[in-house]
Amino acid sequence: MNTDGSIEVIYNGPGQYINQFLKNNNRMTFKDISKTIAANHLRRLEAKLNLLKCLT
Known part of the structure; x- marks a missing residue:
């Protein structure tokens, strides 16, 4: 949440x-x-997905 109350x-x-990222980086629980x-x-991750959407 931003300081002005927006999200x-x-x-x-x-x-x-996200699961793949966590597996690839051996994240601790x-x-x-x-x-x-x-x-x-x-x-x-969001930026990468947006880029992929633009390319397809």
Whole structure:
């Protein structure tokens, strides 16, 4: 959420790309429950997906 109250969409794509990213980078689990991923990584994945959409 931005300081003005608006919401920024960081990633709006299929979960398979996030799973693949986590597997490729050997991400550690948080308290053996879930894996963490930084917002910047999600933004990069979103940018790559947008580029792929433009090319097809």
